[in-house]
Amino acid sequence: MANSVSFLALTIVVLLVVPSVIEGSDAPFIVAQKKATLNRFKSGAEKLSVSIHIYNHGSASAYDVSLTDDGWSPEIFSIISGNTSASWERLDVGAVLSHSFELESYVKTVFYSTPAVITFRVPTKTALQEAYSTSLLPLEILSDKPKASALHLAKRLLGDYGSLVSSISIVVLFVFMVATPSKPSSSKGSKKKH
Known part of the structure; x- marks a missing residue:
């Protein structure tokens, strides 16, 4: 790598x-x-x-x-x-x-x-x-390679791809917030009947 x-x-x-x-x-x-x-x-x-x-x-x-x-x-x-x-x-x-x-x-x-x-x-x-x-x-x-534990693999993946996952998550969240229409609040949207 x-x-x-x-x-x-x-x-x-x-x-x-x-x-x-x-x-x-x-x-x-x-x-x-x-x-x-x-x-x-x-x-x-x-x-x-x-x-x-x-x-x-x-x-x-x-x-x-x-x-x-x-x-x-x-x-x-x-x-x-x-x-x-x-x-x-x-x-x-x-x-x-x-x-x-x-x-x-x-x-x-x-x-x-x-x-x-x-x-x-x-x-x-x-x-x-x-x-x-x-x-x-x-x-x-021919080295004696220690077996990698699940925690070691998770740390390695997080170190290798953590910043990439964070960046993609921020972009997806931003796109979701922009693309989702805001819902009108119930007090502004309701009309009073006279």
């Missing part, structure tokens, strides 16, 4: 700042997000699914795009499927490239992953350009 929030914050900053910086220039702007999910699938082993999404938020295509994510220590991880590197011919403006692979670990440890490196070519420059993916939170491999 924290990784998603950090990527969302990064994306917002990129979308607000980058257009003013690259306005008038014809260049790609690469943003890459790295995600990982741990799943214990048999006793004594844990599977790690890694996915990397590469976005081009610039104003020109990137060519000869190459992804390398070789920060996975062979003493801790073995590759189950896929590769830790990939390459593509081009990444057009507004397009997304995705790559995923799976690793397996039998070692109980806390692992700190390095960002993936993306290299690409821009027609107007001779040197290859580099971009880096977001980093991951520390991965607790």
Whole structure:
């Protein structure tokens, strides 16, 4: 969740700042997000699914795009499927490239992953350009995870979504009050008969 929030914050900053910086220039702007999910699938082993999404938020295509994510220590991880590197011919403006692979670990440890490196070519420059993916939170491999109690889950949901629920409730209450006609009081509405 924290990784998603950090990527969302990064994306917002990129979308607000980058257009003013690259306005008038014809260049790609690469943003890459790295995600990982741990799943214990048999006793004594844990599977790690890694996915990397590469976005081009610039104003020109990137060519000869190459992804390398070789920060996975062979003493801790073995590759189950896929590769830790990939390459593509081009990444057009507004397009997304995705790559995923799976690793397996039998070692109980806390692992700190390095960002993936993306290299690409821009027609107007001779040197290859580099971009880096977001980093991951520390991965607790084969850790003894305590069972979450109902109270802990309720606190977490309240912390994550409490302000959203409050905001929506206020808007719904306001709309209800505006949309509901006021009822006339009995003293104003009654006419005296003479």
